[in-house]
Structure formats: C-alpha cells, structure tokens
Amino acid sequence: MPDKSAYPIQLIQPDGRRVFDREYAALVADIGPEQLRDLYEDLVVTRRIDIEATALQRQGQLGLWAPMLGQEAAQIGSARALHPDDYAFCSYREHAVAYCRGVHPTELTRLWRGVAHSCWDPHAVNMTNPNIIVGSQGLHATGYAYAAHLEGAEIATIAYFGDGATSQGDLAEALGFAASWSAAVVFFCQNNHWAISSPVRIQSATPIARRAYGYGIPGLQVDGNDVLAVLAVTRQAIARARSGGGPSFIEAITYRIGPHTTADDPTRYRSAAETEEWKRRDPIDRLRKLLERESLWDEAFERRVAAHADEVAHQVRSATIDMPDPAPMELFEHVYATPHPLITQERSEYAQYLAGDPGDAAVHQEGVHS
Amino acid sequence: MITTFAAALNAGLRRALEDDPKVVLMGEDIGHLGGVFRVTDTLQKDFGNNRVVDTPLAESGIIGTAFGMALRGFRPVCEIQFDGFVYPAFDQIVSHVAKIHFRTQGKVIAPLTIRIPFGGGIGSVEHHSESPEAYFAHTAGLRVVTPSNPADAYLMIRQAIALDDPVIFFEPKRRYWDKADVDFAAIDDIPLDRARVCVPGADATVVAYGGTVGTALTAAKIAAEEGHSLEVIDLRSLSPIDFDTIEASVTKTGRLVVVHEAPVFAGLGAEIAARITERCFYHLEAPVLRVGGFDIPYPPAKLEKYHLPDPDRILAAVDRSLAA
Numbered sequence: 078m079p080d081k082s083a084y085p086i087q088l089i090q091p092d093g094r095r096v097f098d099r100e101y102a103a104l105v106a107d108i109g110p111e112q113l114r115d116l117y118e119d120l121v122v123t124r125r126i127d128i129e130a131t132a133l134q135r136q137g138q139l140g141l142w143a144p145m146l147g148q149e150a151a152q153i154g155s156a157r158a159l160h161p162d163d164y165a166f167c168s169y170r171e172h173a174v175a176y177c178r179g180v181h182p183t184e185l186t187r188l189w190r191g192v193a194h195s196c197w198d199p200h201a202v203n204m205t206n207p208n209i210i211v212g213s214q215g216l217h218a219t220g221y222a223y224a225a226h227l228e229g230a231e232i233a234t235i236a237y238f239g240d241g242a243t244s245q246g247d248l249a250e251a252l253g254f255a256a257s258w259s260a261a262v263v264f265f266c267q268n269n270h271w272a273i274s275s276p277v278r279i280q281s282a283t284p285i286a287r288r289a290y291g292y293g294i295p296g297l298q299v300d301g302n303d304v305l306a307v308l309a310v311t312r313q314a315i316a317r318a319r320s321g322g323g324p325s326f327i328e329a330i331t332y333r334i335g336p337h338t339t340a341d342d343p344t345r346y347r348s349a350a351e352t353e354e355w356k357r358r359d360p361i362d363r364l365r366k367l368l369e370r371e372s373l374w375d376e377a378f379e380r381r382v383a384a385h386a387d388e389v390a391h392q393v394r395s396a397t398i399d400m401p402d403p404a405p406m407e408l409f410e411h412v413y414a415t416p417h418p419l420i421t422q423e424r425s426e427y428a429q430y431l432a433g434d435p436g437d438a439a440v441h442q443e444g445v446h447s
Numbered sequence: 448m449i450t451t452f453a454a455a456l457n458a459g460l461r462r463a464l465e466d467d468p469k470v471v472l473m474g475e476d477i478g479h480l481g482g483v484f485r486v487t488d489t490l491q492k493d494f495g496n497n498r499v500v501d502t503p504l505a506e507s508g509i510i511g512t513a514f515g516m517a518l519r520g521f522r523p524v525c526e527i528q529f530d531g532f533v534y535p536a537f538d539q540i541v542s543h544v545a546k547i548h549f550r551t552q553g554k555v556i557a558p559l560t561i562r563i564p565f566g567g568g569i570g571s572v573e574h575h576s577e578s579p580e581a582y583f584a585h586t587a588g589l590r591v592v593t594p595s596n597p598a599d600a601y602l603m604i605r606q607a608i609a610l611d612d613p614v615i616f617f618e619p620k621r622r623y624w625d626k627a628d629v630d631f632a633a634i635d636d637i638p639l640d641r642a643r644v645c646v647p648g649a650d651a652t653v654v655a656y657g658g659t660v661g662t663a664l665t666a667a668k669i670a671a672e673e674g675h676s677l678e679v680i681d682l683r684s685l686s687p688i689d690f691d692t693i694e695a696s697v698t699k700t701g702r703l704v705v706v707h708e709a710p711v712f713a714g715l716g717a718e719i720a721a722r723i724t725e726r727c728f729y730h731l732e733a734p735v736l737r738v739g740g741f742d743i744p745y746p747p748a749k750l751e752k753y754h755l756p757d758p759d760r761i762l763a764a765v766d767r768s769l770a771a
C-alpha cells in the first residue's frame with residue numbers, strides 16, 4: 078500500500094459524484110447497483126439502531142451509550158471489507174462493525190444496560206466485546222494475528238480505535254510489535270476529531286496516519302464519511318495482511334456528531350458551527366446522492382429501508398426492555414474457569430445471608446482467628 | 448458555606464494554585480471541560496493553559512511527565528479520570544514516583560498528588576468503579592488518603608499538595624454530590640494522617656473510609672434505634688493508618704468491624720485486623736470482622752447493590768461481633 082497522506086482518499090464527492098481514482102476505484106469495481114444499495118441500507122439501519130439506543134438511555138433503560146452518529150461509513154466500509162475468519166478488535170463505539178460481523182442487534186445493549194460486562198460471544202462472530210480501556214486492543218490484535226500466523230492461517234485482524242487512543246503507549250508498542258513481526262494486522266483509527274473534550278491536536282502534531290511511517294508501517298488517510306473509499310482502502314489493507322504483506326495503518330477522517338457518551342455535554346467544549354459543518358458532510362446523505370445520480374433511488378426503496386430500520390430498532394428496544402436483571406448469585410459466576418475455594422465459600426455464605434439465615438456465617442466476613 | 452464534595456475540592460485546588468506558582472494541574476479533559484466530574488471547573492479559565500493542562504490521552508504519560516516536572520521543583524497535581532485507568536500509569540507510580548526519595552538517599556523529592564475518583568455506587572460501566580487502594584498502600588514511598596466529606600476534601604487536598612511525599616488521593620465518586628457546610632476560612636487542622644472519630648460509641652467500633660463512611664454512619668443510626676451504640680471511625684489516611692485512634696476505640700469497645708468496598712482478600716481490612724489483634728489482643732471480646740466487596744471483579748451495574756457493603760451487612764457483622 079503506497080503512502081498517500083497528502084490528501085484523504087475519496088471515491089464519492091459530497092455532492093454524490095464519483096471521484097476518478099484509478100487505483101482505489103478498481104478495488105471496489107465489483108460494487109454494483111445492488112451492493113451500493115446494500116451499503117446504503119447498512120448505513121441507515123445502523124444509524125437507526127444507534128438513535129434507538131440513545132433514546133433508550135434517555136428513557137432510563139440503559140445506563141450509558143456511546144453514540145457513533147456520523148461514523149457509520151467508517152465502520153460499515155471497513156467492516157464490509159473483512160472476511161468472516163478475520164478478527165475484529167474494537168473499542169466501545171463500534172456498533173455498526175458489530176452489526177456487520179453478524180452480532181444480533183438485540184445483543185448490542187447488554188453491557189450498556191448494566192446486566193453483564195459483555196454483549197455477544199466473541200468467538201461466534203470473530204469480534205471482541207466493547208473494550209473500555211483506551212488503546213489496549215492494538216496489542217491484542219497484533220498478538221492474535223501473530224498466533225494465527227504461527228498456525229499457518231492466512232487471516233487478518235483489524236484494531237479499531239480513536240484519535241485519542243493513539244497517545245497511549247500500548248498503541249505505540251502495538252505498532253512496534255506488528256512491524257517487527259510483520260503481523261497481519263490493520264490498525265484502523267477513526268479520527269472523529271474529539272477525545273471527549275480534547276481536540277485531535279492535543280494528541281498529535283502530525284497527521285495521525287503519518288505516525289505509522291516511523292515504525293515502517295504504511296499509513297494513509299481516507300475520507301471516513303465516504304463508505305466506498307473506506308471499503309476500498311480497508312480491502313487493500315486486509316488483502317495485504319492476509320497475503321503476508323504485514324501491517325497497515327488507516328486513518329479514517331470522520332466526526333462524532335453526538336456526545337462522547339450519553340453522560341457527556343459537548344456544548345461545553347465545541348462550537349455548534351463546527352458540528353453543523355460536519356452534519357453537511359453526512360455519510361448517509363452522500364451515498365444517497367450517489368444513488369440518486371445513478372438512478373438507483375426511488376421511494377419504494379426508501380420505504381423498504383426505513384421499514385427494515387424500524388423493525389430492527391423495535392427489536393433492539395423490546396429486547397433491551399425485556400432483559401431481566403441478573404440474580405444476586407450471578408456475582409460469583411465466571412470469576413475463574415476452574416473451581417476456587419474462596420469463591421465457593423463466599424457464594425455459600427452469601428446465599429445463607431440472602432436467605433436470612435442467621436447461622437454462623439451470616440454475612441460475608443471472616444474472623445481473623447475465629 | 449453549603450458546598451458539594453466536588454466544589455470543595457475545586458476550592459482547595461484553586462487555593463493551592465493561588466498559593467504556590469509551582470502547583471500545576473494536569474490530566475485528561477480537566478481544562479475546558481473541567482473534568483468529567485467538574486472538579487477542575489473554571490480553573491483553566493482563571494489560571495491558564497500552562498497551570499491547568501489538558502494532556503494527551505495517556506496515563507503513563509501524565510504521571511511520567513509530572514514526575515519529570517517534580518524533578519524540576521514543580522508540584523504537579525494529576526487527575527486520573529477513573530480508578531480503572533490508573534493501571535497504565537502503575538509502573539510510573541510504583542517504580543519511579545514512589546521510590547525516588549529512597550533511591551537518591553533523600554536528595555530528590557517527588558511531591559506529586561495523584562487524584563483518583565474511586566469506588567462504585569454510581570451505576571457505571573466496567574473499569575469505572577474500582578477500589579485499587581491496596582495496591583498503592585502496599586507500595587512503600589506513597590501516601591494514600593481519602594476524604595469522605597466536603598470539609599475534609601477541602602482540607603486534605605491542600606495538605607496533600609503541600610506534602611513533600613507523593614500522595615495517592617482517592618475521591619469517593621459517589622460522594623461528589625454530597626453537600627455539607629464547609630468553612631473555607633477556619634478549618635480545624637487535623638493532620639493528614641490522622642483518623643477521625645465521627646460518632647462516639649461504646650458497644651463496638653466500626654472503621655470505614657471514603658464512600659463507606661456514610662454507609663457506616665447510617666448503620667450506626669439504625670443500631671442506635673436498636674439500642675446498640677457504635678463508634679464510627681473515618682480512617683482518612685490509608686497509608687499510613689492511624690492505629691492509635693483505632694486502638695483507643697477498640698480498647699474501649701472491645702469489638703471491631705472494618706468496612707470497605709474493595710475485595711476483602713488481602714485488602715486493607717486484613718492489615719487493620721492483624722495490627723489491632725496484635726495491639727488489642729486482651730481487650731478484644733470478638734474477632735475483628737470485615738465487611739467488604741466480594742472477591743470478584745467489580746460486577747455490572749445491576750449487581751453492584753449486592754456487592755457493595757450496605758447498612759444491613761454492616762449490622763449483621765456487628766450482631767455477630769456482639770454475639771461472640
């Protein structure tokens with residue numbers, strides 16, 4: 078993959094016209110009318126899920142949610158480039174990636190409702206659960222890719238992270254290890270311009286993609302609101318990784334339209350004008366304009382997509398509301414994979430306590446020399 | 448003045464910035480945003496970007512650079528956004544910050560204050576409710592403190608910053624919105640490493656700190672209605688621990704229950720139980736008991752009410768102690 082950081086790669090202009098780019102257009106030459114419409118449907122459905130989850134949080138059904146509003150193209154474009162046997166390592170905002178990996182939408186809210194620390198079975202969809210500790214997943218993706226290589230498997234991994242994460246030592250170490258091992262990992266940075274209240278310039282004095290060069294890793298910038306361009310560059314990076322070509326770094330330039338999480342108030346740190354400007358670069362609008370230009374748009378299609386989105390949102394809502402609270406004794410489940418005497422003891426003491434049994438171990442406590 | 452815990456800290460930080468030009472605040476989102484809990488609200492506006500620094504998103508970086516600043520005579524006050532995010536900085540804290548004075552035979556000090564919102568009870572997602580105090584209390588060279596109320600918050604943050612030793616300053620996040628009367632002019636000057644007897648009592652001693660002090664006080668109220676008088680001690684300092692105050696109390700009551708929300712195994716309760724058993728062996732009427740979090744990772748929000756010590760579990764322990 079050549080280093081092209083002078084300008085972000087783009088295949089669809091904001092007004093919906095195609096960009097003539099011989100190299101990258103060729104990478105998505107197979108995306109015909111139906112596939113374009115499918116991508117559009119993905120964008121609309123995942124946005125609808127995100128909006129529904131945000132509403133569920135506002136209504137007290139979720140403790141927290143990290144909206145991805147505005148980042149749909151970066152996520153759909155990259156995730157649709159993955160093969161089923163590739164493995165995705167994510168942060169906490171990759172709801173659309175999870176959707177593309179085959180996570181059932183009704184599983185997306187489990188962690189955010191506070192009923193468990195996980196949402197789905199990672200090995201069932203080859204994607205990790207939301208990862209709150211910023212920056213750690215780059216190392217995990219690199220290790221996984223290396224292990225796959227040791228087994229002779231030709232797969233790739235992709236690590237999703239934000240612009241803020243690039244400041245973490247873990248990510249620097251991941252780039253070093255990946256380069257040293259020629260690991261089959263794609264580092265996918267969604268530069269959404271903000272790390273909570275910190276603008277991207279606090280994290281980096283150079284375009285983020287350029288940092289990869291210092292590690293001997295090719296880096297490029299792509300218009301993250303252009304689903305076709307993201308698909309093209311990620312396909313290229315994935316193909317490169319799968320064929321033994323080593324790691325790549327993609328910086329998808331996009332924007333977080335909403336708050337960092339539902340607990341955040343972005344009006345405290347950024348201007349409405351900035352957000353409005355990015356709303357005008359909306360990734361869904363852009364693809365819609367392309368579809369219109371190419372006569373792939375009609376009202377029946379719009380209605381069908383909207384109905385699908387509503388149906389999925391409805392599923393998310395009812396599944397979330399129906400999620401039962403875990404029973405107290407679930408506290409002691411899965412702490413260890415093998416029996417552990419301390420947990421066994423605490424479990425039975427606590428069961429007694431809950432049963433109102435005033436017996437000799439009435440509460441979780443231990444005498445020093447009783 | 449009636450003030451929240453967070454506002455009292457804010458006032459303490461403001462005073463420290465005013466009093467000493469070498470005091471610098473640093474951390475993620477502490478500037479314009481005022482921190483995710485607003486503890487540093489308006490301070491960047493009033494003291495500028497160089498005194499209240501929004502750092503890159505890197506905890507090892509925050510502590511490592513603060514350490515470098517301390518070598519140059521500064522007194523950095525670092526904010527770690529949540530307890531669960533201090534671990535990337537653990538190496539800097541335990542290998543460098545904690546050891547420099549010893550390694551240099553006293554020639555170098557590292558007067559860092561590391562502020563960490565800690566503990567649960569606010570319904571957060573994982574990594575946002577940890578109680579990592581034992582890791583730090585176990586590390587020689589660090590002081591570890593935690594205020595439990597607004598007045599102490601205001602007093603102790605200033606004492607921590609003024610101290611020539613590094614201080615891990617735990618802020619019980621579920622108390623940030625607690626309100627109390629804080630007299631910003633006349634504060635009684637109880638030393639930073641001294642525990643406080645919150646309510647006197649005769650039948651048993653309950654030691655708590657940080658977020659669980661309020662829980663222990665509630666338990667004492669309920670116990671009083673049932674005819675038992677509990678003496679509640681707020682530890683305030685977790686390293687060193689003021690064993691004299693606990694000893695004096697246990698000598699009087701003969702019974703001790705230690706409460707904390709951190710897992711009990713190898714926690715601070717174990718240290719207190721062992722020392723008090725040594726010091727008060729002939730006064731103790733019952734074994735020292737501990738009420739704490741279970742020995743599990745901090746559970747998801749819907750389960751935390753079972754995990755966190757509540758008045759009932761404290762009272763069950765008191766009953767057991769009284770029955771012994």
Ligand SMILES: Cc1ncc(C[n+]2csc(CCOP(=O)(O)OP(=O)(O)O)c2C)c(N)n1
Nearest residue numbers: 170209210211239240241242271272273532
């Ligand atoms: C190690 C660590 N430090 C701090 C935090 C608190 N935190 C959560 S998200 C975030 C900002 C992340 O920004 P970025 O990497 O750009 O990703 P974005 O949220 O914008 O997608 C911060 C500071 C954390 N989760 N983990």
